[in-house]
Amino acid sequence: MENIETKLREEASRLLLEKKVDVIIGYEKGTLPLTATPCFITKPEETEKLVWNNFCTQNLAKYVHDLITQHKNSQKRVKPEDRKKKIIGVVARGCTTRSLIIHLQERQCGRDEVYIIGVPCDGYVDGKGLKAAISGADIVDGSIDGGQIKMKTSDGDKTVDLKDVLADCCKTCRFNNPIISDVMIGSPAPAMNPDAEYEDVREFEGKSTEERWAYFTKEMDKCIRCYACRQACPSCYCPICFVEQSQPQWVGIGEDPSDTQVFQLMRLYHMVGRCVDCGSCVSVCPMGVDLRKFLKKIDKDCFEFFGNRAGSSMEDMPPLGKFDEHHDKGDFVYNP
Amino acid sequence: MEKRLIKKDALAGIAKKMAEKLHVWAPVKKEDNVLFAPLKKDDEPFFAYLNSQNAPKNVFFPHTETMMKYTRTPKGMVFSSEENKADEAVLFGVRPCDAHSFVLLDKLFDQEKYKDGYYISKRQNTTVISLACVKPPYISCFCTSVDGEPVSSDGADILLTDIGSDCLVEFITPKGELLAPYFGDTKADAAADAKKNEIAAKAKEAIKSKIPAHEIKPILDKNFDNPFWNTIHGKCLACGTCTFLCPTCHCFDISDEVKGSDGVRIRSWDSCMFPLFTKETSGHNPRSSQKERWRQRTMHKFKYYVDMFNAIACVGCGRCVRSCPVNIDIRKIVEDISKL
Amino acid sequence: MARRKFATLKSFLNYIGVEGDRTIFTWVSASEGDRWAQVIKGATEKIRALGPANKLVKKIG
Numbered sequence: 001m002e003n004i005e006t007k008l009r010e011e012a013s014r015l016l017l018e019k020k021v022d023v024i025i026g027y028e029k030g031t032l033p034l035t036a037t038p039c040f041i042t043k044p045e046e047t048e049k050l051v052w053n054n055f056c057t058q059n060l061a062k063y064v065h066d067l068i069t070q071h072k073n074s075q076k077r078v079k080p081e082d083r084k085k086k087i088i089g090v091v092a093r094g095c096t097t098r099s100l101i102i103h104l105q106e107r108q109c110g111r112d113e114v115y116i117i118g119v120p121c122d123g124y125v126d127g128k129g130l131k132a133a134i135s136g137a138d139i140v141d142g143s144i145d146g147g148q149i150k151m152k153t154s155d156g157d158k159t160v161d162l163k164d165v166l167a168d169c170c171k172t173c174r175f176n177n178p179i180i181s182d183v184m185i186g187s188p189a190p191a192m193n194p195d196a197e198y199e200d201v202r203e204f205e206g207k208s209t210e211e212r213w214a215y216f217t218k219e220m221d222k223c224i225r226c227y228a229c230r231q232a233c234p235s236c237y238c239p240i241c242f243v244e245q246s247q248p249q250w251v252g253i254g255e256d257p258s259d260t261q262v263f264q265l266m267r268l269y270h271m272v273g274r275c276v277d278c279g280s281c282v283s284v285c286p287m288g289v290d291l292r293k294f295l296k297k298i299d300k301d302c303f304e305f306f307g308n309r310a311g312s313s314m315e316d317m318p319p320l321g322k323f324d325e326h327h328d329k330g331d332f333v334y335n336p
Numbered sequence: 337m338e339k340r341l342i343k344k345d346a347l348a349g350i351a352k353k354m355a356e357k358l359h360v361w362a363p364v365k366k367e368d369n370v371l372f373a374p375l376k377k378d379d380e381p382f383f384a385y386l387n388s389q390n391a392p393k394n395v396f397f398p399h400t401e402t403m404m405k406y407t408r409t410p411k412g413m414v415f416s417s418e419e420n421k422a423d424e425a426v427l428f429g430v431r432p433c434d435a436h437s438f439v440l441l442d443k444l445f446d447q448e449k450y451k452d453g454y455y456i457s458k459r460q461n462t463t464v465i466s467l468a469c470v471k472p473p474y475i476s477c478f479c480t481s482v483d484g485e486p487v488s489s490d491g492a493d494i495l496l497t498d499i500g501s502d503c504l505v506e507f508i509t510p511k512g513e514l515l516a517p518y519f520g521d522t523k524a525d526a527a528a529d530a531k532k533n534e535i536a537a538k539a540k541e542a543i544k545s546k547i548p549a550h551e552i553k554p555i556l557d558k559n560f561d562n563p564f565w566n567t568i569h570g571k572c573l574a575c576g577t578c579t580f581l582c583p584t585c586h587c588f589d590i591s592d593e594v595k596g597s598d599g600v601r602i603r604s605w606d607s608c609m610f611p612l613f614t615k616e617t618s619g620h621n622p623r624s625s626q627k628e629r630w631r632q633r634t635m636h637k638f639k640y641y642v643d644m645f646n647a648i649a650c651v652g653c654g655r656c657v658r659s660c661p662v663n664i665d666i667r668k669i670v671e672d673i674s675k676l
Numbered sequence: 677m678a679r680r681k682f683a684t685l686k687s688f689l690n691y692i693g694v695e696g697d698r699t700i701f702t703w704v705s706a707s708e709g710d711r712w713a714q715v716i717k718g719a720t721e722k723i724r725a726l727g728p729a730n731k732l733v734k735k736i737g
Contacts, residue, residue, distance in 0.1 A: 030663040032476060037663035038571040058662060063571070132368040138386060138474040154386065154473065205691065213693025213731060222369075224390070224399065226607070228575035228661055244612050252593055254400035254604040258734040265692065265732070272684045284661030286389065286577045288368055297691045301684050323677040332683045334702040336711075336718035595736040 004119060004186040005052050008091065011117060011183060012047040021089035021115045025063045027056040034125070034142045034149070038063060052091065052185075054125050054144060054162060059278040061099030061234035064090050068109045069237075088114055093121035094175035095278035098311030099234035101179060102274055105311075105318055108237065118181030120189035123163075123170030125149070126279075128288050130165045134158045168292055169279035172197035180314060197277075198300045204293060216294075220261045222287040225253070229281035229291060230267055235274040242266060268294050273302050273319035276311050305329060337513065339524035341502040347467075350518050351381045351428045359425040361395050363388050372430070386473035387431050387653060391583035393441065395427050396458045399580075400604040403454065403590070408597040419453035422461040426515070429467040433479045433651040435491035437583035438464065443645040444586060454603075463511050466492035470535055471542065476654035478545040478667060484651055486543060487536035499531045547667045548674040549638060549648050555676050556639040560631070564676055568634075568669055569626035571662045576607035578656035578664075579633070584649045587613070608632045634669060694731050697722040 008026070015021045028039035028049040036055040040063075041047055071086040078084075092100065097116060103109055130149070131137075137155035144150075144162060151158045163171075170176070174194035178184065204212065227243070230236045242250045243263050251266075252259040268291070275295045282292050302308050306328065308319035342350070354360050355375045362381035364373045370385040372392040402418045438459070445455035469477075469486035479486060489495040493512030497504045504524055507513045579585040589606035592599055606613055608629050615621040623629050641649035650666070657665050682701040690696040700719050704712045 031665040031668055032658065032663065035663055040570050062573075128368060136368070136370070136386065138476075140475050154471070154475075209690075209693050209695055211693075212691065216692040222366075224576075224580050226576035226580045227610070228573060228577050231573035231575040232661055240611075244610075246612060246615075249591070252602075252734065253589060253591055254593075254602045255398075256400070256734055258732055261732055269685060269688055272681070284573065284575065284577070286581060286659045286661075294688075294692065298684065298688060301687050305683055305687075306680065320677060320680050323680060328680065329683065332686045332701060333679075334700045334715065334718070336702075336714040593734075593736050595734070598736055600736055 005050065007185045008052055008117065008119065009047045009050050011185060012041060012050055012089065012091075013044040015089055015115065015117075016041070016044045016047065021087045023067065023086075024050075024089035024091070024117070025060045025067070026050045026091040026117075027052065027058075027060075030055070033139050034130070034151070035127075050091070052119055054123065054166075056091075056093075057124050057127070057167075057280070057283050058232060059096050059099055059234050059276075059280040060090050060092065061096050061103065062232060062237075062280070064088050064100065064114055065103055065108060065234060065237050068113060086113065089117055090114060091119055092116050092178055092181065093119055094173065094177050094179065095121075095169075095276045096234075097178040097180050098175060098276035099278065101311040101314055102235060102276065102318075103237075104314070105316070116178065116181045116183075118178030118184040120178075120186050121170075121173075121176045122189045123166040123173065123176070123192065124279075124283075125162070125165050126167035126170075127283060129167070130160065133160045133165050167279045167283060168200075169277045169282070172199075173277070174309070175276075175312060179312065198296065200293060201296045201300050204297070217257065217261065219290050219293070220264055221257060222289050223260045223264060224287055225255070225260060225263065226286060228284040228286065229289075232280040232284040233271075234278070234280070235271060235276075236267065264289075264291075264294075268298065271295055272298050273306075273308055273310050275299055337507045337509075338516065339507070339529065340505045340516075340519050341522045341524045341528055342505055342520050344498060344501075344503050346520075347383045347429070347496070347503065348381050351375060351426075354426050354428070354515070354518055359423045360428055361392065361425065362428040372427075375428075381428065383429050383467060387434075387655070389581070389655075389659075391437065391581060391653070391655065392427060392430050392434050393437060393583050393586070395425070395462060396438065396455050397441065397445070397586060397588075400602055401454055403601045403603055406599045406601075408599075420457040422457040425458070425462040427462055427464045429465060429496070430492075431469055431473070431653070432466050432486060432488040432490065432492070432495075433469075433477070433484050433653040434583050435464055435466045436479070436484045436488065436651045437491070437653075439491040440584050440641075440645075440647055440649055440651070441586060443647060447645075463493045463515055464491060465494040465496060465512070465515075468495060468497040468536070468539070470498045470539055472539060474654050474658065476545060476657040476667075477543055477652060478547055478654060479652035480540055480543045481545075481547045481549045482648050482650045482652045485536070486539040487532070497532050497535065499528055499535060502528070504528050504532050545654075545667060547652075547670045549650065549670055552638055552670055552673045553642050555673055556635055559673075559676055560635075562676060564672065565627050565631045567672075568664065569630045572609070572626045572630065572664055573661055574609050574611065574626055574629070575661065576605075576609050577659050577661060578666075579607035579609055580605060581655040581659050583651055583653055583655070584637070608636070634666075634673070637666075638670065638673075695726050697726060698729065 012024050024041040027036040030037040075083045137153035140152045142151035173192040177188045306319040360375040362375045363370050363385045365382040369389045372388050404417045406415045445452040489508045493509045495506045505519045587606045588603045590603045637649040686699045
C-alpha cells in the first residue's frame with residue numbers, strides 16, 4: 001500500500017499543478033488510531049496528507065455529488081457564458097466508481113466534471129467488527145503488518161487477522177477494482193470471494209415469515225433516526241428526503257417503531273438498482289443496524305429478475321428505467 | 337455522609353435486587369453495544385463496560401416523549417397532560433462524565449425562568465448511582481478539560497469506586513441514602529477513603545487528552561464571522577450521530593400526530609445538524625448550510641451555554657469523537673479555535 | 677418501469693416479513709368487468725385469511 005500512497009500523492013500533486021482538477025477528494029489520517037477520514041485537497045503541497053489503506057471507509061462518490069451540486073447552485077445566478085466549470089478529482093475504489101456510474105446514468109453530472117483516480121482495493125476494516133473482535137476495548141495504538149492488525153488496547157496487546165475484520169461487503173466484493181477511471185494507480189487487486197455474496201440472503205429467505213419480521217423489527221428497534229445511513233449513501237441524494245417533508249409530514253419524527261420501520265423500508269426500497277454494496281451506511285451506523293441483510297436482497301432481486309448489477313457498466317440503463325418483454329418474470333402478477 | 341464497602345462482584349446482584357421493586361436503568365450488553373436500558377427480569381447488567389454507546393440522557397429526556405393527548409368529542413376537545421408521570425427509578429452505574437451532564441441539563445430544564453415538568457419529574461424521582469472511572473476508559477476521554485473528573489460525585493446521589501479488593505460506596509445526597517439498605521452493612525474505614533483518593537488522583541493524571549475548552553470563550557465572542565468556520569464542515573455528513581449520542585445535546589422538536597379523533601403531542605430529539613433544524617414556516621432557514629450548523633453546535637457548547645449558565649455544555653465523554661462517521665473531532669476544533 | 681417496481685416491492689416486503697399475500701398486483705382493463713370482480717373476490721379472500729394487518733401500522737393514542 002505504501003507504494004500506492006506515494007504514487008497517489010504524486011499523481012494528485014501533478015493533477016493540481018497542471019490544473020486538471022480543482023479539488024481532489026481523498027482520505028487522510030484520522031485523529032484516532034487506525035482510522036482514515038475524507039479530506040479535500042486543493043493545493044499540490046497538501047497532497048502529502050493523502051493516504052490509502054484498509055481504514056479508508058467512506059464511499060467518496062457522495063462528496064463528488066455534494067460538491068457538484070454546490071457548484072451548480074453557485075453558478076445559477078451567473079450568465080451562461082460566464083459560468084465556470086469545476087472538475088472534481090476523486091480517489092476511487094471499485095464501489096466508488098460504481099456509485100459514480102450511477103450518478104452518470106442518472107444524469108447527475110457530466111463525465112468531464114469528474115476526474116477518477118482509480119485505486120485497487122483489498123477491502124476496508126469494519127470498525128465495529130474490529131471493536132467486537134477485541135471485546136469492545138479501546139484502541140490506543142495500532143498498525144497493519146503482514147495481514148495482521150497489531151494493537152495496543154485498554155485491555156492489553158491484541159492481534160487480529162485483517163481478513164477476519166474486513167467489512168462484510170468487502171469479503172464478498174465482486175468489483176474491488178475501479179470499473180472506470182481516468183488514471184489508474186497501482187496494479188489490480190486480487191479477487192475477493194464474490195461467489196458467497198448472497199449466502200446470508202439465501203439463509204434469511206429460508207426462514208419463516210414471522211422469523212423474518214422478528215429480525216426486521218429487532219434491527220429497526222436499534223435505529224435512533226440519526227440518518228447517518230442516508231447521509232453517507234452516495235445514492236441518497238434527493239434534495240429533500242421524504243422524511244423531511246414537513247408540509248405535510250410523510251413520516252413521524254419520533255421513535256414510534258412503525259415510523260422507524262417505514263423510514264428504513266422506504267430508504268432501502270429506494271435502492272433498487274442503485275445500491276453498490278459499498279457498506280458506507282453500515283459502517284457509519286452508530287447503533288450497528290444490520291442494513292446489509294436487506295440491501296443485499298434488493299441487489300440479489302435486481303440481478304435475478306433483471307440481470308442488473310448496479311453501476312457495473314457504463315452501457316447499462318438503470319434497471320427501473322427499462323423493461324425487457326422477453327426475459328422479465330411475470331410470476332408476481334396475480335391472476336385469479 | 338456515610339460510606340460503606342461492598343464486594344466488587346456484588347454490583348449486578350444489587351441492581352437486580354433493586355429492579356424487583358424499582359424501575360432500574362443499567363448498562364446492558366445488547367449484541368456488540370452496551371446501552372443504558374431499563375433492566376428487565378432476565379437482563380444481566382454489565383458493569384465491566386468502558387462507557388455506553390448511548391448517553392443516559394434518555395432516562396430524563398427521552399428520544400420521544402408524549403407531552404399531552406387529546407380527543408375530539410362532540411362537546412369539544414378533551415385534553416390530558418402527561419406531565420409528572422414518572423415512576424420511582426434508579427439509574428445504576430453511570431460514568432461520572434454522564435452524571436456531570438445531568439447537572440448541566442438541570443441548568444436548562446430546571447431553572448428560574450422555566451421549569452420543564454417532564455424532565456423535572458423524572459429527574460426528581462430518579463436516584464443516580466455513578467460508577468467511577470478508576471482507569472480512564474478511552475484515549476478520547478477529555479473530562480478533565482471540561483470541569484469533570486474520572487472519579488467524581490458530581491451529579492450523583494451515590495458514588496461507587498472500585499478500590500481494588502472492594503468497592504467503596506459513598507452516599508452523597510439524602511436521596512442516595514434512602515437506598516442504603518441495598519448496600520450491606522460493612523462500614524468503610526479511613527484506609528478505604530485514602531485508597532480512593534489515591535486512585536482518583538491517579539485516574540485524573542491518566543487522562544491525557546486535553547483541550548483548551550475554557551480559553552476559547554473570549555475567542556468565540558469575537559469570531560462569529562471568522563473564515564475559520566468554512567474549514568470544519570466540508571466532510572460533515574449532516575447526520576445526527578454526534579448530537580444524538582451526546583449527553584448534553586438537548587434540542588428538541590414538537591409535533592402533533594393525529595389519527596381519527598385522537599391525537600398526541602410529542603417532543604422528540606432534534607439535531608442542529610439536520611436541514612429541518614430552525615427551518616421556518618416560510619421555508620427559509622437562517623442556518624442554510626452545514627457551516628452555520630457547525631458554528632451553532634460549537635458556539636452552543638462553548639459560548640452560549642457559558643453565557644447563559646456559566647458552564648461548558650460538554651462533559652468530555654468523547655462519544656462524538658469515537659462515533660462520528662467521518663472523524664470530525666471536537667477536540668481538534670477547540671484546539672484550532674484557541675489558535676485563532 | 678412500474679412492473680419492475682412491483683416485482684421488487686412484492687419480493688422485498690415478503691422478505692422483511694410482510695406476508696406475501698398482502699401485496700397483490702395485477703392488470704385489469706376498464707373493459708374487463710368480470711375479471712375485476714374475480715380479482716377483488718380473490719384478493720379479499722386472501723386478505724381475510726390473513727386477518728388484520730398490524731405490521732408497519734402506526735397506533736396513536
